[in-house]
Amino acid sequence: MTLVARCAAEIRQRVAAAARFVRFALETVRGLRALPRLWQPFLDHLAHLGARSVPVTMMVAAFVGGIMAIQVELELRDFGAVSYLGGLSASVTFRTVGPALIAFLLAGRVGAYTAAELATMRVTEQIDALRVLGADPIEALVAPRFLAAAVASFLLLFCGLVATIAGGVIVASTRLGVAPERFLLRLPELVTTQSVVAGLCKSLLFGLTIAFVSCYRGFYAEGGAKGVGEAVRVGTVHSILSILALDAFLASLGFGGGR
Amino acid sequence: MNALARELRFFASIVGPLVTGQMFRHGRWRRCVDELYAVAVGTVPVLLAACAFLSVMLVSEFSFHMRLVLQQDSLVPGFSTAILLRELGPVVCAFLLAARVGAGYAAELATRKATEQLEALEAMGVDVGAFFLAPRLLAGAIGGCLLTIVGVFSSSAAAALFASTIIRRNPEDYFRFMWWMTHPRDLGIAAAKGAVFGALVVYLSLRAGMRAKPGSSGSGEAATQAVVGSSVAIFVADFLVTALAW
Numbered sequence: 001m002t003l004v005a006r007c008a009a010e011i012r013q014r015v016a017a018a019a020r021f022v023r024f025a026l027e028t029v030r031g032l033r034a035l036p037r038l039w040q041p042f043l044d045h046l047a048h049l050g051a052r053s054v055p056v057t058m059m060v061a062a063f064v065g066g067i068m069a070i071q072v073e074l075e076l077r078d079f080g081a082v083s084y085l086g087g088l089s090a091s092v093t094f095r096t097v098g099p100a101l102i103a104f105l106l107a108g109r110v111g112a113y114t115a116a117e118l119a120t121m122r123v124t125e126q127i128d129a130l131r132v133l134g135a136d137p138i139e140a141l142v143a144p145r146f147l148a149a150a151v152a153s154f155l156l157l158f159c160g161l162v163a164t165i166a167g168g169v170i171v172a173s174t175r176l177g178v179a180p181e182r183f184l185l186r187l188p189e190l191v192t193t194q195s196v197v198a199g200l201c202k203s204l205l206f207g208l209t210i211a212f213v214s215c216y217r218g219f220y221a222e223g224g225a226k227g228v229g230e231a232v233r234v235g236t237v238h239s240i241l242s243i244l245a246l247d248a249f250l251a252s253l254g255f256g257g258g259r
Numbered sequence: 260m261n262a263l264a265r266e267l268r269f270f271a272s273i274v275g276p277l278v279t280g281q282m283f284r285h286g287r288w289r290r291c292v293d294e295l296y297a298v299a300v301g302t303v304p305v306l307l308a309a310c311a312f313l314s315v316m317l318v319s320e321f322s323f324h325m326r327l328v329l330q331q332d333s334l335v336p337g338f339s340t341a342i343l344l345r346e347l348g349p350v351v352c353a354f355l356l357a358a359r360v361g362a363g364y365a366a367e368l369a370t371r372k373a374t375e376q377l378e379a380l381e382a383m384g385v386d387v388g389a390f391f392l393a394p395r396l397l398a399g400a401i402g403g404c405l406l407t408i409v410g411v412f413s414s415s416a417a418a419a420l421f422a423s424t425i426i427r428r429n430p431e432d433y434f435r436f437m438w439w440m441t442h443p444r445d446l447g448i449a450a451a452k453g454a455v456f457g458a459l460v461v462y463l464s465l466r467a468g469m470r471a472k473p474g475s476s477g478s479g480e481a482a483t484q485a486v487v488g489s490s491v492a493i494f495v496a497d498f499l500v501t502a503l504a505w
Contacts, residue, residue, distance in 0.1 A: 056491055063498040070501050071346050075338060075440065084328055091327070096320040097347070101494075104354045108490035112362075112483045120479055175502065190327060228479025229366025236358035236486050237305060244312035244351075251319035252425065 024138075024216055031136065031143030038144045045148030049110050053156055057105065061160035064101050065167025068093045069183075073176050085172060086183035087190030093164045094191060094199040100247055102160040103206035106153045107239035111214035112232050114149045118142070118218025119231035127219070138219075146215045153207030161199055202250065206243050213239045269466060272388035273396055281386070282393040290390070294398035298360050298457075299405050305359060309351055310410050314418035315425070317343060322426045332426055336433045337440035340415055344445050345505075348411040350497060353456035356403060357489035361464035364395060365485035368468025369478040392469075396461050403457015404450045411449055448504045455500060456493055463488040 035042060072089035076082055118141065121127050127137045165187075172178040217235035221227040276282040282291070317339040325332040368391070371377050377387055419433040464485035471477035 060491060060494045063494045067346065067498050067501050070505055071342060074345070074505055075341055078440075081328075088324060088328060092320070092324060096316070096324075097342075100316070101350065104350075105490045105494065108354075108357065108486040112486045116479045116483045171502075226366065226370060226478060229362060229369070229482035232479060232482040232486060233358060233362035233366070236362060237355065240351075240354055240358060241305065241309055241312070244309050244316070248312035248315035251316045254319075 020220070021216065024219065025212070027138045028142055028146050028212070028215065031139040032147060034139045034143060035147065038140070042144040042148050045145050046152055049113060049148055050152035050155060053106070053109050053152070054159065056109070057102065057156045057160045058163045060105050061098070061102055061163035062167030062170070064098060064160075065089075065093055065164030065169075066171035068097060068164070069168040069171045069176065073172070073178075082178060083182065084186055084190070085176070085178055086168065087186035089168050090165055090187055091190045091192075091195055093168065094161055095195045095202070098161050098164050099157060099199055099202040099206055100243060102157050103153070103203075103210065103243045104240055106156055106207075107210050107214075107236050107243065110149050110153050110156070111210045111239045112236055114145055114211070115214040115218035115221075115231045115235035116228055118145065118215060119221030119228040122219060122221045123224050123227050142215050142219055146211045149211035149214060150204075150207045153210050154204050157203035157207060158200065161203070202247065205246055205250075209242045209246060210239050213242055269469065273392040273462065273465065276386065276389035276393040277397060281389045282397070287389060287394065291394040291397050294394050295402055298356070298395075298398050298402035298461075302355055302359055302402070302406055303409065305355055306352060306406055306410050307413055309355060310414040311417045313343070313347060313351060314339075314414045315421050317347070317414075318418050318422050318425050333436075334440075335422070335426055336419075336428070336435075336437040339418055340437040341440045341445070343414050343418070344411050344441055344449050346497075346501070348414060349407045349449050349452035349456060350493065352403065352406045352410045352453055353460060353493045354490065356399070356406065356457055357460045357464075357486055357493065360399070360402075361460045361485040361489050362482040364461065364464040365468040365471070365481040366478045368465060369471030369481035372469065372471055373473050373477050392465050395465060396458055399461030400454045400458035403460070404454040406457070407449055407453025408446075411446070448500070451504075452497065452500050455496055459492050459496055460489045463492055 068089045069085065072092060073082065073085050076084055076088065118127075121141065127141065130137045130140060169180050169183050172183045173180050214235045217231045217238065221231035223230065282288070318335060321335045321339045321342075322332040325334055325338065368377075377391075380387055380390065415437060419430040419437065422428040422433045423430055467481045467484040467488060470484075471481035
C-alpha cells in the first residue's frame, strides 16, 4: 500500500470515528426524551453510582482542601499574608484545583464503572440481543446511565467542594496554627459569588464530560474480555484529558472572570 | 487473619525479589528496562497534551487570584510554577499512570490468570514475583519519577509560551521569574512524590490483577478496581507526603 493510500485510509477512519461520535451524542440526547419511562433505572443507577461514592469523595475532597491549605500557606508565609490563607486557598480550591482533582477521582470511580458495565454488555452481546428484540439500546441502556453518571458526578463534585473547605479548616487549625475564625475571616471577600458559580458550572460540565466519554467508550467496546479493560483504560485517560482540555478552554475564554 | 496473611504474602512476593536482589539475577533487569519503556515512553504523548492544558488553566486562574488579592499579576510565574512543582505536576502524572498503565497491567494479569498462564509458569519453576511483578513495580517507581520531572518542565515551558497571550508577559520574562519562589529541594520532593505515586499505582494495579475472579468478567473488573483503588490512594499518599515534606 502506498503512502498516499495509507494516509487516505487513516483519514477515512478518523472521519468515520468522528461521525460515530457525533451520532452517538445526538442519539444519547434524543434517548433522554424517553426518560419519564426509564425513571426507575435512572434512580437505580444514580443510587448505585452516587451513594457508594459519597464517603470516598468527601474523604478525598477533605484531603484536597488540606493539601491546598498547606501549599497556599507555604506561598503566603514569605509575604506575611497568612490572613489571606482561608480565602485564597478556598478560592483556588473551589474554582481551579478542586473541580479538576475531584473530577479525576470521579473519572476513575463513576466513569470506570459506567464504561465497564456497558462494555461487558457489549462484549457479551446483550446490546445486540436488545437490538434484535426491537429495543433501542441507547434509549434503554445509555440514556439512564448517562444522566445518572452526569447527575452523580455533579452532586459528588458539589459535596466534595464543600468538604474541601472543611479539610482546609481542619488542617489549618491543627497543623498550621491558624484558628478556624481567622481562616474563615476573608472567605466572603475572596470567594465571590462569581467564583462559586464558576466552580459549580465547571462541576456540571466535568460531570457531563465524564458521563459522555465513559458511555461512549463502553458502548463501542470490542475484542471480548480484553475489550472491557481497554474501554476502562481509554475511557479514563480520555476523561482526564477532556477535563483538562475543557478547563483550559474555559480559562482561556475568561470563564468566571478569569481574565 | 487470612486476608492479612494473603496481603503480606503478596507484598513479600513483589517486594522480596527487589530486596534480595533476585530480580537483578539471570538478566531479569532487562525486563525492568522493557517495562520502563512501556510505562514512561508510552505515557509521554498523553502527558505532554495534559501539561499544555494544565499550564493554560494555571496561568489564567493564578492571574485572576493575584489580581484579586494584590491588584496585579506580576507574581504569576512564581506562584504557578510553585503549585505545579509541589502539587499538580506529580498528581496529574499519577492519574495518567493509573488510567493508562495501571488499568492495562490489571487487565493483562487478570487475563493471564484466567487463561492459567501464571500457573503454567509456576509449574515450570519460574518465580512469578521476580519475573512479572517486581520489574513492573520498579519500572512504576522510576517511570513515575521521570514522568513527573518531564511533566513539570514541559508544563512550565508551555506556561511561559501561553503567558504571552494570556497575561501579556513575554516568555523570556516569565522564565526569569518562574523559579524565584521554589527551591531545588522542591524538585527533589516532586520527583519523590512521582516515585511514590508510580510505585503505589503499579502495586495496587498488580494486586487487582492477581485477585481477579476467574472468567471473562474478571479482566474488566480488575481494570476498574485498579483505577478506583489507585485514584483514592494517590490523594491519601499526596496528603501524607505534603504534610511530612513541608
